[in-house]
Amino acid sequence: IADLPPAKDFVGALRAAPPPALIAEVKKASPSKGVIRQDFNPVEIARIYAEGGAACISVLTDEPYFEGHLNYLRAIRDTVAQPLLRKDFIIDEYQLLESRAAGADAILLIAAALPIHQMKRLLEGAASLGMASIVEVHNAEELDEALSVQARIIGINNRNLHQFRTTLRTTLDLMPxxxxxxxxxxxxxxxxRADVERLAAAGVHAVLVGEALMREADIGAKLAELLGVAKAH
Known part of the structure; x- marks a missing residue:
């Protein structure tokens, strides 16, 4: 890790993009949908995201539920300049070192899965390695926990973890x-695009999109639609 170049500025990339910044996710499968994309080339997908205007790229590395792999992160790091988020179930310090060594610039911490003292320790540990942390919350109670440990980036997951249903109201209700x-x-x-605009109007700084991109034959065109730009032909 000592020999690695410093982590890229994940927060800076989100702030520099026209709001809301887009974090595009490389994701083969999910627990609720199974395999989302059969024709799955993580590096090629990341390249399309990078060229299409994604501010940052999220890479699922969890194997049991999402058919991800840490090697996807390593390969994408060698290919694109954008800051990378490692999306996984991070629960201990070893995973922080593993994330940084694989090229992650940011990690995801899920409030529902972590006692508050552990969340604080992992936040501080990630920061000491130069990585940003998105603390993911689903409700007001988890949001209060995230704020109490001084989380700078709050991720609001619109998916109800118990029924797997999604509603943007989750974000709209927690924003105030x-x-x-x-x-x-x-x-x-x-x-x-209407979803993106609705969230932007509520003051959201960034949106993380995976499935909507992964299920399209033309990922670049969908990316352009979400960003509200015309795709160059």
């Missing part, structure tokens, strides 16, 4: 509870 100075990322259930 988040003090200024935080970066808010809305995750899940973002399928169309």
């Amino acid at each position: 509870r988040i003090p200024p100075g935080h970066i808010v990322v809305s995750e899940s259930g973002i399928n169309f």
Whole structure:
């Protein structure tokens, strides 16, 4: 790790993009949908995202549920310049070192899966390695926990973990509870440009989109639609 170049500025990339910034996700499968994309070339998908204007790229590395792999992150790191988020179930310090060594610039911490003292320790550990952390919340109670440990980036997951249903109301309802100075990322259930615009109007800084991109034959065209730009031919 000592020999690695410094982590890229994940927060800076989100702030520099026209709002809301797009975090595009490389994701083969999910627990609720099974395999989303049969024709799955993670490096090629990341390249399309990078060329299409994604501010950052999220890479699923969880194997049992999402058919991801840490090697996908390594290969994508060698291919694109954008900051990379490692999307996985991060629960211990070893995974922080593993993430940084594989080229991650940011990690996901899921409030529902972590006792508050552990969340704080992992946040601080990630920061000491130069990585940003998105603390993912689903409700007001988890949001209060994230704010209490000084999480800078709040990810609001619009998917109900018990029924797997999504509603953007989750983000819209929690937004007023988040003090200024935080970066808010809305995750899940973002399928169309209208969804992006609705979240932007509510003050969301970034959106994380995976499935809506993964299920399209022409990923670049869908990316352009979500960003509200005409795709060059």
